[in-house]
Amino acid sequence: MSKTALLMDFDQALERFDPVLGLEVHVELSTNTKMFCSCSTTFGGEPNTQVCPVCLGLPGALPVVNEKGVEAAIRIGLALNCEIAEWCRFSRKNYFYPDMPKNFQTSQYDEPIAFNGYLDVAVPTDEGVMPFRVLIERAHMEEDTGKALHQGGATGRIHGADYSLLDYNRAGIPLIEIVTKPIVGAGRYAPEVAKAYVAALRELVKSLDVSDVRMDQGSLRCDVNLSLRPTPQDRFGTRTETKNVNSLRSVERAVRYEVQRQAVILTDGGKIIQETRHWHEDTGLTTAGRVKEEAEDYRYFPEPDLVPIAPSREWVEQLRASLPENPALRRARLQAEWGITDHDMASVVNAEALDLVEATIAAGADQAAARKWWLGELSRIANERGLGLEELAITPAHLARIEALIADGALNDKLARSVIEGVLAGEGEVDAVIAGRGLALVSDDGPLLAAIDAALQAQPDVAEKIAAGKLAAAGAVVGAVMKATRGQADAAKVRRLLFERLGVSE
């Protein structure tokens, strides 16, 4: 059992110390095959069915680099404003742990493929949005490890286990590790800067379409390094590395926690031990792991089974030219084009509807209508069904068609919802659903006037009130007409016809 660490009040800790951050993010690439062999990378297969002599480390097996893995590494490097190495090698990182059957992980050591970059992030603070530039030390290629199940212990953890069971399906899946330079100057916003950086990095990598970047599924993982020093003029203090920080909220909390924990120790005259700490999502606590000084002798040496990677400048420039628009810049551009508030834009982004809304507008819909459908009705349906918006069987083109029909007065919102239901149920394209379900609005004046007359006859007092100028009373008649036409009337049109009939003007 771990004992609860003493924590200092965060503001008090910041009065006494200056935090220095470092973030290491591992991105699992969504290539078809592993980094050094042609095994499948599909998630969730039966154990040890996506393995071969290479990723099982059998004697004599030789690795060959996955070109897509290198390409993704270069694209990530370029998107992070890095320089791309003209020549670099892989190295063996030697360690004894059965999650890599080779007894080493193939990684890059002193020759990363990308280095010296930066990522500009917008940090939300209580004083407004603060721009902050995070400097990138390097981005390098490596491979994921296998998965261990610890058996016999009470909690499924290493501690107390009798033995372990290994599945190597994940061993060898390409990873890109992105390491920041020490992040200084964040001060009391260090937790927010850390979170904003990981969020921006996730969005950037997602825009490159090279990874799912799902923190909850482990395709984006974050380790947080943190140290304190008395003032920004002092040397860096001893740092700890908090692993297993697997949600954006936890990144912020882990930084805050470590500032508070280290502040107590240093104030009491103690020393920070350079160690790996494990973040526990459930309790919001970290517990001590390996002490680094002892374990960090990986005896790196260049991998003799792989030849150097020397990306031609033509290839690098070709990849640079094909990079998508930076997501932060794109968001700013679209917000300006649509003329909406920060808050409305945040709603679109949080609903993960940006691409869909943009495509719906491009297909001809009005921006307000496009946002209304994706953030309202469709978000509700997606939520009910436990699906992502993009997984729904309806396209921006469908919505643009529905919106065009609403503008023509052929549909109202209620009918449009029925059309959406039909499209989602696979009843065909928009016009086919309307025909199939008989959803078109009653557009002839004749039947509408007949329904209006019937309603006025049934409610003579209402007719008197309207004639006397109490226009609000019209609602009762419009409601009756809508009911009589089973919702298939344009309410605004009914209202207009009603006033014409009674000879009053609005």
Added chain:
Amino acid sequence: MSGITRAEVAHLAKLARLTIDDEHLDHYAEQLNVIIESVARVSEVAGDDVPATSHPLPLINVMRADVQRPGLTNAEALSNAPAQEQGRFRVPRILDEE
């Protein structure tokens, strides 16, 4: 040139998870020194102008397309495993790190 010390042999043994008792530390230090001295003779031939190599062939950019190929079946993968359970390799207790 400085040789391998007892302390270094002890450190290597620890990293390799090998138990080497005190009396054998000197023995292995001596043997490792013979190996290192032999290899060091290569340095006498190669001058400072010859960079260290990591590969005997002057190749770069040997890469493959991102196309899946069948690997081993579960039974084949586990065929040499000393112990197995639930389709997985069974290994002795891993050193406690928590």
